Amino acid sequence: MEQSSFASILEGVKRMREEYGDGESEGGGQGDKSEEAQQNQQSEQNHQNQQNQQNHQDHQNQQNHQKEQNQNHVQNQQQSRDRIQPHRRRPAPQSYSAVQVSNSQKGNPLLNNSLMKTTPWSFNGSILSDYYINASVQILFLSLKYHKVHPEYIWQRLKKLHRGSSVSSRSDNSLRVLLVVVDIDAYNEVLRKLADLCIKQDLSLVLAWSFEEAGNYIAYAKQYETSASNATSAIRGIKSQDYRAAVVETLTSVPAVNKTDVVNLLANFHSFHNVVKEGSNGTKLGDISGMGSRKVENMKRVFTEPFIYNKEYGRTESN
Numbered sequence: 001m002e003q004s005s006f007a008s009i010l011e012g013v014k015r016m017r018e019e020y021g022d023g024e025s026e027g028g029g030q031g032d033k034s035e036e037a038q039q040n041q042q043s044e045q046n047h048q049n050q051q052n053q054q055n056h057q058d059h060q061n062q063q064n065h066q067k068e069q070n071q072n073h074v075q076n077q078q079q080s081r082d083r084i085q086p087h088r089r090r091p092a093p094q095s096y097s098a099v100q101v102s103n104s105q106k107g108n109p110l111l112n113n114s115l116m117k118t119t120p121w122s123f124n125g126s127i128l129s130d131y132y133i134n135a136s137v138q139i140l141f142l143s144l145k146y147h148k149v150h151p152e153y154i155w156q157r158l159k160k161l162h163r164g165s166s167v168s169s170r171s172d173n174s175l176r177v178l179l180v181v182v183d184i185d186a187y188n189e190v191l192r193k194l195a196d197l198c199i200k201q202d203l204s205l206v207l208a209w210s211f212e213e214a215g216n217y218i219a220y221a222k223q224y225e226t227s228a229s230n231a232t233s234a235i236r237g238i239k240s241q242d243y244r245a246a247v248v249e250t251l252t253s254v255p256a257v258n259k260t261d262v263v264n265l266l267a268n269f270h271s272f273h274n275v276v277k278e279g280s281n282g283t284k285l286g287d288i289s290g291m292g293s294r295k296v297e298n299m300k301r302v303f304t305e306p307f308i309y310n311k312e313y314g315r316t317e318s319n
Contacts, residue, residue, distance in 0.1 A: 099222050100124040100132035105141065110181075114215025119222055128161045129176070133221045139177045140203070141214070142194075144184045154178075154194075158201055177221075178203045181214050247272050255298045264288050279303045 098120035101111070106123070110116060129138035140157055147154065161176070178198055184190070191207070198205040208214035244266070251262045251272075268288055269275045278284050279299040285291050 096124075096132070096134070098122050099218060100127050102127055102130045102132075105130050108141070108211070110141075110211040110215030110218070114212045115219035116215040119219040130157070131179075131218050133218075134225050136173060137175045137177070137221055137225065139179050139218060139221070141179050141181075143181045144187055144190055147190065147194075148184060154197070176203050177206055179206050179208060179214055179217060181208050181211055183210075247275075251275070254295075254302050256295045257299065261288075261290050261295065264290060276303050 099116075099122075101121050101123050103123055103125050105111070111121070124132065127138075130141040131139040133139065138161075140154075140161065142154055178194070180191070180194060182191070195205055197203070206217060208217060247266065248259055248262045251257055251265065252259060265275050265285075265288060266272075269278055280303045281300075285296045285299060286293070
């Protein structure tokens, strides 16, 4: 074989080896890169899984914390209800068809010398007041004659009352009345102190000038307990819408004066003001037809007597 041919064969083999070796080198590089990409992908996947697990754990912890807070809130509410429940379960105030009278009022003359004779009532040892009308109206009774001898009595009664409306309940809307019979002569200073006491103890002071009048107040309270509108109208009266009718109603309340007399008075004096003014003097009333001496004297007495009974106007002015 010729030497040039052999050399060309070797050159060809060398080129083939170089090409083959480069192919392996390139193939190996590509393999390394593929393996590195797989590793990176696996690392990212592991990191993502760890992050998901951490998020899930945080969410689970948050749910457990919220559940624990809800349970604590429910327990607190239940404890609050348990503390409040005894008050809510108190029985409703007892309602009676008859006036309930304290045992301390046995022998009180008002029970037999007033409208209480025809008003149902019964003794009850469990009430806090002297006269229990209903859960909204209770009455304490006091005689000034007894109060002068036993001034501590009213304080003992107030202490027992505890400003309550009944034995088992209290109501801020209750009307608590101190019914006082004025049966002494020097009562001004005593009543002033009692009025001050009523203001401080949330009591309404009602004065009666006899035991009969005091008993009537109690009977009326029971009579009108379920009819507030009727009670209001009974106190206020029915106001006439007509001026002349109102004047006639007012002047005929004077003893012996009738409607004809009122018509004659208005015809001569033209107004109620002038009638009162002339009636106080009494000089011209006798000139009116039908107005005799008795009627004139009655009108003069009515128009000149003190507007407030038992008030000493002369002493007040001199002082």
